[in-house]
Amino acid sequence: MINRDGYTISLWQQHISAFPLSSKHEDKTYDVIIVGGGITGVTTAFLLQEAGFKCLLLEAANLGFGTTGGTTAHLNTLLDVSYETIEKNFGLQASRAIAKASANAIRFIEKMTQEYKIDCGFQTADAYQYAQNEEQDKALVREATAATNAGLDVSRVATLPLPIACSSAIQVKGQAKFSPLPYLYELAKEFENLGGVILENTRVTDIAHNETVDVTAGEHTFSGRKLILATHIPPGINLLHLRCVPYRSYAVAARLSQNDYPQDLYYDMEEPFHYIRSQEVDGQQYLIVGGEDHKTGHHENTNLCFRQLEAWVRKHFPVAEITQRWSSQFYEPVDGLPYIGQLPGEEEDIYVATGFSGNGMIYGTVAALLLRDMLLGVQHELEKILDPNRLKPIAGFSNFISHNADVAKQFVGKLIPAASLPQLADLAPGEGKVITYESEKMAIYKDEAGELHTVSPVCTHMKCDVSWNSGERSWDCPCHGARYNTDGQVLNCPSTMALHALHVAATVK
Numbered sequence: 001m002i003n004r005d006g007y008t009i010s011l012w013q014q015h016i017s018a019f020p021l022s023s024k025h026e027d028k029t030y031d032v033i034i035v036g037g038g039i040t041g042v043t044t045a046f047l048l049q050e051a052g053f054k055c056l057l058l059e060a061a062n063l064g065f066g067t068t069g070g071t072t073a074h075l076n077t078l079l080d081v082s083y084e085t086i087e088k089n090f091g092l093q094a095s096r097a098i099a100k101a102s103a104n105a106i107r108f109i110e111k112m113t114q115e116y117k118i119d120c121g122f123q124t125a126d127a128y129q130y131a132q133n134e135e136q137d138k139a140l141v142r143e144a145t146a147a148t149n150a151g152l153d154v155s156r157v158a159t160l161p162l163p164i165a166c167s168s169a170i171q172v173k174g175q176a177k178f179s180p181l182p183y184l185y186e187l188a189k190e191f192e193n194l195g196g197v198i199l200e201n202t203r204v205t206d207i208a209h210n211e212t213v214d215v216t217a218g219e220h221t222f223s224g225r226k227l228i229l230a231t232h233i234p235p236g237i238n239l240l241h242l243r244c245v246p247y248r249s250y251a252v253a254a255r256l257s258q259n260d261y262p263q264d265l266y267y268d269m270e271e272p273f274h275y276i277r278s279q280e281v282d283g284q285q286y287l288i289v290g291g292e293d294h295k296t297g298h299h300e301n302t303n304l305c306f307r308q309l310e311a312w313v314r315k316h317f318p319v320a321e322i323t324q325r326w327s328s329q330f331y332e333p334v335d336g337l338p339y340i341g342q343l344p345g346e347e348e349d350i351y352v353a354t355g356f357s358g359n360g361m362i363y364g365t366v367a368a369l370l371l372r373d374m375l376l377g378v379q380h381e382l383e384k385i386l387d388p389n390r391l392k393p394i395a396g397f398s399n400f401i402s403h404n405a406d407v408a409k410q411f412v413g414k415l416i417p418a419a420s421l422p423q424l425a426d427l428a429p430g431e432g433k434v435i436t437y438e439s440e441k442m443a444i445y446k447d448e449a450g451e452l453h454t455v456s457p458v459c460t461h462m463k464c465d466v467s468w469n470s471g472e473r474s475w476d477c478p479c480h481g482a483r484y485n486t487d488g489q490v491l492n493c494p495s496t497m498a499l500h501a502l503h504v505a506a507t508v509k
């Protein structure tokens with residue numbers, strides 16, 4: 001099993017071991033440095049190395065630690081953001097280009113699985129979107145029209161091959177599914193075989209643009225002609241943090257009492273919607289259902305989200321056993337499409353890919369193909385459409401990798417007696433909460449042994465207060481989605497600095 005950015009364990013994470021790194025890394029200078037070991041970073045690194053660039057891939061934890069290890073891995077052209085919205089915001093040409101690029105991404109993944117004989121359970125499938133009331137019927141008609149206009153092969157169907165009633169439904173061909181981590185690992189292996197270098201457990205803490213882009217990671221400094229931030233959301237402070245809204249999504253994997261697993265991809269039209277598929281992993285079929293999405297840091301009792309999702313699954317399927325429950329993060333772009341290209345407010349040599357909504361496997365692959373073409377100087381029809389600079393820069397938003405968190409300074413380095421914190425009395429083992437002590441806030445987690453882990457709740461990114469996430473046992477920032485473990489260490493960008501440690505004197509049982 002590998003580590004992931006939370007307490008829960010995903011189906012994929014449970015069924016894979018640490019990536020067997022074979023990189024040799026004596027060099028300090030590269031053509032391209034890629035930061036982030038998820039599908040975007042690894043695919044981009046592979047494509048660029050294959051194209052003749054000398055590449056270095058830096059990952060803060062381990063490959064698949066972030067959302068690639070927690071996705072439900074739908075490979076769909078029927079995207080989370082409706083084609084109706086894409087056409088309205090960007091025009092018909094753009095919605096056609098997005099549909100085409102999404103289909104190309106699926107074909108690219110299929111080609112890679114065939115060429116490298118990747119044992120990742122890749123399988124083509126159809127997608128079904130279904131309505132369950134009159135209002136949803138109307139929205140589905142509009143979406144079917146917009147998706148058809150975009151070039152998708154859409155047909156109306158009367159019923160679903162699912163034990164769920166619907167009032168209307170559409171079927172879209174040409175979709176697929178797979179296990180994301182075996183695919184990621186094979187691309188990483190091929191990247192290394194081509195001479196690429198991967199460093200895990202190497203968190204980037206500073207980026208300086210001189211004649212080259214100089215990246216500091218721990219005691220190392222590496223230089224690149226180009227830098228690609230494939231960190232889900234860029235680190236530091238950037239205009240894009242105001243244009244991407246962080247969300248959590250929940251997933252369960254289940255074994256069914258009858259061997260009748262839905263083989264296609266299904267989406268209802270609830271708010272938030274449910275997404276359904278199955279996957280064979282190590283010879284066992286699993287039903288995988290996702291949903292219960294909410295803004296990061298806006299829902300403290302996230303265990304309730306798991307319970308609600310599980311109840312929904314049990315209502316519709318003959319569940320023998322829920323085998324895994326996990327949650328994951330995604331970023332919703334304000335205008336509906338990802339931001340892929342040059343990082344706003346920075347020199348030309350720094351690139352970013354973010355705002356993938358719930359379509360990370362597709363847009364991560366789209367981003368890799370687009371960034372490869374951009375660095376090769378090949379024109380790509382999405383370059384302008386997805387340009388992060390399509391948004392007007394705001395003055396003062398070029399303060400990259402700048403931190404100035406204002407912590408409760410009078411508590412740093414001091415021991416606070418637990419007896420002076422009566423709020424701890426009702427804190428159960430495994431729980432956390434933000435309390436106020438002498439007008440200052442403290443974020444406190446009590447572990448299973450009763451030990452207190454106390455940090456400042458002030459996010460080191462831009463000073464918002466973090467919230468407790470009971471399901472993942474993490475401190476989540478509602479502003480731009482930074483997440484920290486119970487000791488305040490960074491789990492997710494955009495922050496690159498830990499929460500400040502505070503000290504409470506005594507163990508509280």
Ligand code: FES
Binds near residue numbers: 460462463464
């Ligand atoms: Fe920006 Fe916390 S993530 S303030």
